Amino acid sequence: MDVYIRKLIQELFNRYGYRIVEFGEIAGLSSSWGVVKSTGDGTQLFFFSDLESNDSLDINKVVQYAAYNFQLKNIRPIQILVDKKLHLEIGTDGEGYLNHKIYPQCELILINNVDNKILYYSKELENEVHEVANSMGIMESERNEISKTEKSIITYLLIGVNLLVYAMTAYLSGSIMDSDINVLIFLGAKVNELISSGEYYRLLTCMFLHGGIAHIGFNMYALSSLGPLVESVYGKIKYIFIYFLAGIVSSIFSYMFSTDISVGASGAIFGLLGAALVFGVKMKNAVGKNFMFNIASVIVVNLILGFSMPNIDNFGHLGGLIGGIAVSYFFMKSV
Template sequence: MFNKYYNYSIEEFKTLDNSKEIWGMSNTIGEVKNYVVFLEEDNINNLDISFIHNNYPYNVRIIRVLMVDSSKRNSNWHLMAEGFESDLIVLDEKDKKVLYYSPYNETLAAQIDHVLDYKKKLDHEKRINRSSKITIALILINIIMYAITAFFSGNILDSDVRVLIYLGANENTLISSGEYYRLFTSMFLHGGLLHLVLNMYALNALGPAVERAYGKVKYLIIYLIGGIIASISSYLFSGGVSIGASGAIFALLGAVLVLALKARTRGGKEMLKNILSVVAINVFIGFALPNIDNFAHIGGLVGGSIISWALAKKDF
């Protein structure tokens, strides 16, 4: 970014004892050639500047950027700043922000801040888009179960209902006869490839965000207990065979809804409106289209919201 936006060239510097190479950059403004060198506390006095002054007819200016970790008690950058008052910028590597700059270095300090803000945004976007290990594991379990279902069904696009029941689908008469495990196993079965793909897409979109907000253990509790509550809701209010991860996914949606509610006084009103819109649209689709277990969705949403609200007050 320094090269793209501010016309700097990358430079390589050496220490006086030739123990390591140091990176930096340079640019030319009028008759002045500026060298910006990024240094650590242990090598700020070990920079070889002998070759830098061979830049006739330019005047040379050397600006040291000291990279520190201000959280460390043994950091003595304040003392170092006093020794290099003329051209020094102090940069906190951990928090990625400028802590200090000497007079006449406001422009470069602002440029460094801009680059650091841009990098923080990129890192944040990468974290958002990166699936968590737990989400990946849940997706793999669902895919494996669908592969088993497809194998016994003899069809990769649609699942045989008899196979689904055999593998643990949510079926009222069987649950009433004592097969309560179906309230859990039905969460990992799907009626077709499209059903699986849509649910896994939603899980990948919501899962990492919920894990970051609540942590791994709470995330699993919300997903699994919320999914079981969704299955119980389906058992109580629906008939027929019920399968799919959508109840557990609605539990995650409930967790995000709780986050939005808690953040509504801190600029989260727009987020809350978006979440409520998603919930309303999905509930409408559930009632409007056939073969969608809307009671499981509602049960998962309510269950996930209640569990998330309770877990937000507990530490694991």
């Protein structure tokens, strides 16, 4: 609660020039912090309470404290009651009613801090509520960004590992634009002769190597676009299995059907495309036909481009797609 109030106060200060004030020990306040804003005919004093503390609140004491300690005149007290238990309930007549009886002593704003919604405000507070609502919207955007990052942590870790390996490759190659083929072989590229001689680890390590800045840039863009979706749908553990197993199947296909040296995360990324396609088929009634069409279109276009351009490991892409479909289909059977 206190963290939410502090963030709201900070946004009002940053964006609308509210002055932050600190109250002493006053019964009925849920936070020792508040804000004030000067107007043409006085000063608006915003203070915070919750349902538990509201019964012991005495507005006169709050105003007297502010007048004496902050040297304020013509104070207009505005109470912001913040509580997760506050909700609007719809009655039989279709009207919305608060689930708690509130007896205002001054102008009032009611906020549910979990839903981050303003449930009620005194009609005289239109301008002030607009500023509070905008501040709450900024807080929600920041919270969503944090939540998105937390939900996609495996994707960002994979991107980080790929970038770190590329930085090492660029250093050893003496160029950030193109990777030296001998450096790639040294670091674990897919080389059929070496795999046949027992260096099976190359089926895995080749997934984190890239041939140049454009190669890793394209793959990491694709991973950042597609990874969070698959990670949120399947969960982190299954996502890891899909990514790595699809990547290994991609390497096996490349080893079986292509003699070229091969590197890149694209096989694993094609596996994520396969996982997204399986999810779309399984949940077609929920996600709609457009979702499946878009995923299928991306797969088809990339395969066509791959087979029409030189130096593309098409068998690796196809293996990754098949591996991703197979693994995610197994996982989705239990969904």
